[in-house]
Every structure is written in structure tokens, then in C-alpha cells.
Amino acid sequence: MIRDTARLNALLDDIRAFVRDRWHPIEDQVDRAGEIPQAVVDELRRKGYFGWSIPEAYGGLGLTSEELVLCAMELSQASVALRARVGTNTGIGSEALVADGTPAQKERWLPRMARGELTGCLALTEPDAGSEATNVQTRARREGDHYVLNGVKRFITNAPLADVFTVIARTDAGTTGSAGLTAFIVERGAGLRTGEPYRKMGQSGSPVSDVHFEDCRVPAANVIGEREGEGFRTVMKVLNKQRLHLAALCTGPAMRMLELAMAHTSRREQFGQAVASFQLVQGMIADCRTEIFAARSMIVEAARARDRGEDVVLAASMCKYFASEMCGRVADRCVQMFGGSGYIADFSPIERYYRDVRLFRLYEGTSQIHQLNIAKLALREHEARAR
Incomplete structure (x- = not known):
């Protein structure tokens, strides 16, 4: 659902210009330094990029699912650090509050997250709770008007710089699986400690x-929705939307890598002709372009379905699985098209992109977990039709 075409096109143009003119020139600097210059972060704040999916009532842009994925595909045609810096606020870092927070909770945190004054993140994964997310061992014990949390979360994006953490903890010690899990908003000053990056x-x-x-x-009062034991339902709402968002964020880098590869092969000559004129290279270009088109089509259609209020659990899982695997295949082909220059960081950014996108097939559900989930849901649909 696109609410205002002219407004969206203006935003997309702004994103393209920012990525091309401001971000691409500093990608190597960010890679070497391991951090984004503060001036760039401040610019992202002024542009409102931290609040894309936060409702307008709380200072965000309130993008629909379709608008969000279209913007994400433009923003992610850059090294992954860019979208990661704002992505938790426009995704998993704020979505639990957006989906299930009380009006008071939303008013307290969302406006500052939309302005980029606060950086959020989702603390779900643990040493023994990765693909098996329901195996959460972090405990939250009620003491009067507080809870006391003990445990360790692992692989938490933006944790070293986050101000607010959506934390899933077990409030009922006698439960297992998805039962007894509660979602909290925990502020950095509450006593949590983050490890070294x-x-x-x-x-x-x-x-x-x-x-x-x-x-x-x-x-x-920091229990999201002020409802104990609803944490698993909350986090699944977060992940179902985020999987569409992440699928779009996998597609943008593939677009960028293909553009770089086509530019390189069009310039470079071997045997008296441009490398791009060789049929085997053209085959790789054709495969990349086709798979990018397929991923984009899937993601936009699933986003439209979500905006219509349809159940997109299966579609979101298929989008994340296909787009992340597609991006890995495109990265491999693009290194091949660059030849030796694709392996050397001094000669091209393809080497960095190749390393950056490998994580897409692991986080927010490995490809294998999504295969199992897709099959389970497909068989469930089949059985329902057969009855």
C-alpha cells in the first residue's frame, strides 16, 4: 500500500542521493575504522531515517509495509553498516513497542527512537537459544514493583551502542518452550552490561x-503491554514483519553488486573485447538480474498482502529464505565476474560485499530453519484443503 506516490518518490530519491553521494565515498573508511562518523549519524537523524516504520503519531514516518521494503531496497545498496545503524530502530528494535506497547510506553520511547536520540535493539538470542528461540534461559523474577533479570544474550546487533533493549526473559520458572516468556523494555542504565564488540x-x-x-x-511498568507471559507472541509479530524487511535488505546489496560487476565487465577488455560481451559472463549477468527480479517481486507482493491485513507468516519466511540465498549467489557470481580484482580489497568493494552478505543466511532464522518452517506451513495448508 502506497499512501502518497509523490511523497514516497521524493523519499526514494533522497535515499538514492544519500547512498550515492554521502555513503559510497566513505564505505572503505567505515570498514577500516569499524564505526560510522558521528556527522553521518547526525545526518541520518535529521533526515528521519531512524523512524521509518514508527507511527506518525510518535514522530516517525509511519511507512506501510510496501513503502518500507521499497525504501529498504534503496538504502541497502550500500555496505551493510549503513542500514544496520538505522535498521534496528526501523525494525526489531522498535516493533515490539509498536505492535504491543501501551500508549504510555509508546509515548515514552518511540518519539526519541524516531528522532534517533535512542538506539534500540532486540535481545532474544542466547548461547543455547538461537534457532530454538523458545529455549530462553534468561530469568526475570518479580520483586514488588520490579523484576530482577539474570542471564546472557548473544549475537545482539547494535548492543554496544544501544540505549534501549527489547528483552525476552522467562518469568515463570516452571515453564518450557514458548510459555512463560515475557517481553521487557530495558534501559542501559538499569544495570545491564554489554560485552566488547x-x-x-x-x-x-x-x-x-x-x-x-x-x-x-x-x-x-516496562513489561511490554503490561502483560506477563505474552513475550513469545510479541516477538513473533516482530519477526514476521522483520523478515519482510530483512528480505528487502538482502535484495539491495545484490542490486549494488550486479551494477558494480556490469560496470567492471563493460570497461575491462580481454582478447580485444569487453568482458561483458562474452556469453558465459552474460549468463551470470542474466542469472543475477532474474533472481533479483524474482526476490523483489516476492517481497513487494508479500508486503502488499501484509498491508491488506492478510496472514503472511509463510510468505515472509519464503521471502527471507529466497532473498538471502539469492544474495549469496549474486555475490559469488560478481566476484567471479571481477576476476582477481574481486578478491582483492584494494581493487574493488566486491570483496567486502561478499563478506558482508554471508550473514544474511544465518540471522533471523537460518536458511535451514526457514526451509523447515516453509514445509511445515505448506503441509498444514495442504492438510486443511484436503479436509
Whole structure:
């Protein structure tokens, strides 16, 4: 659903200009330094990029699902650090509040998140709760008008610089699985501790670390929706929307890599002709372009379905699975089209993109988990039709 075509086109033009003129020239600097210059972060704040999916009533742009994925495809035609810096606020860092927060909770945190004054993140994954997200061991014990949290979260994007954390913890010690889980908003000053940023294969400039809760006291008023035991339902609402968002964020880098590869192969000559004129290279270009088109089409259609109020659990899982795997295939072909220059960071950004996008097939559900989920839901639909 696009509410105002002219307004959306103006936003898309602004994103393209920012990515091309401001971000691409500093990608290597961000990669080497491991951080984004503060002036660039401030510019992202002024432009409202932190509040894309936060409702207008709370200072955001209130983008629909279709508008969000279209913007995400433009923003992500850049090194992943850019979208990661704003992406948690426009996705998993704010969505639990948007979906299930009380009016008071929304008013307290969402306007500052929309302005980029606060950076949010989702603290769900643990050392023993990754693909099996319901195996959460972090405990939250009620003491009067507070909860006391103890546990460790792992692989938390933006944790080293986050101000507010959506935390899933077990409030009922006698439960297992999805039962007894509660979602909290925990502020950094409450006593949590973040670890040193990990050394990673890629995505330099996007800090990721553990989060430690050691007798961390959180007001009972910070239970999202003020409803204990609803944490799993809340996080699934977050992930179903985020999987569409992430699928779009996988598609943008593929677009960028293909453009770089086509420019390179059009310039470079071998045997007296441009490399792009060779049929085997053209085959790789054709495969990349076709798969990007397929991913984009899937994502936009699923986003439109979500805007219509339809159940997109299966569609979102298929989009994330296909787009992340597609991006990996495009990255591999583009390195091949660059030849030796694609392997050397001094000669092209393709080497960095290749490393950056590898994570897409792992986080927010590995490809294998999505395969199982897709099959389960497809068989469930089949059985329902057969009855």
C-alpha cells in the first residue's frame, strides 16, 4: 500500500542521493575504522531515517509495509553498516513497542527512537537459544514493583551502542518452550552490561556483542503491554514483519553488486573485447538480474498482502529464505565476474560485499530453519484443503 506516490518518490530519491553521494565515498573508511562518523549519524537523524516504520503519531514516518521494503531496497545498496545503524530502530528494535506497547510506553520511547536520540535493539538470542528461540534461559523474577533479570544474550546487533533493549526473559520458572516468556523494555542504565564488540567476518561498522544481565532491576511498568507471559507472541509479530524487511535488505546489496560487476565487465577488455560481451559472463549477468527480479517481486507482493491485513507468516519466511540465498549467489557470481580484482580489497568493494552478505543466511532464522518452517506451513495448508 502506497499512501502518497509523490511523497514516497521524493523519499526514494533522497535515499538514492544519500547512498550515492554521502555513503559510497566513505564505505572503505567505515570498514577500516569499524564505526560510522558521528556527522553521518547526525545526518541520518535529521533526515528521519531512524523512524521509518514508527507511527506518525510518535514522530516517525509511519511507512506501510510496501513503502518500507521499497525504501529498504534503496538504502541497502550500500555496505551493510549503513542500514544496520538505522535498521534496528526501523525494525526489531522498535516493533515490539509498536505492535504491543501501551500508549504510555509508546509515548515514552518511540518519539526519541524516531528522532534517533535512542538506539534500540532486540535481545532474544542466547548461547543455547538461537534457532530454538523458545529455549530462553534468561530469568526475570518479580520483586514488588520490579523484576530482577539474570542471564546472557548473544549475537545482539547494535548492543554496544544501544540505549534501549527489547528483552525476552522467562518469568515463570516452571515453564518450557514458548510459555512463560515475557517481553521487557530495558534501559542501559538499569544495570545491564554489554560485552566488547565481536571480531566478525564482515559487516564492520555494525557492532554486535553479548548482553549480560546480573541482578538487573527493571520496573514492572516496562513489561511490554503490561502483560506477563505474552513475550513469545510479541516477538513473533516482530519477526514476521522483520523478515519482510530483512528480505528487502538482502535484495539491495545484490542490486549494488550486479551494477558494480556490469560496470567492471563493460570497461575491462580481454582478447580485444569487453568482458561483458562474452556469453558465459552474460549468463551470470542474466542469472543475477532474474533472481533479483524474482526476490523483489516476492517481497513487494508479500508486503502488499501484509498491508491488506492478510496472514503472511509463510510468505515472509519464503521471502527471507529466497532473498538471502539469492544474495549469496549474486555475490559469488560478481566476484567471479571481477576476476582477481574481486578478491582483492584494494581493487574493488566486491570483496567486502561478499563478506558482508554471508550473514544474511544465518540471522533471523537460518536458511535451514526457514526451509523447515516453509514445509511445515505448506503441509498444514495442504492438510486443511484436503479436509
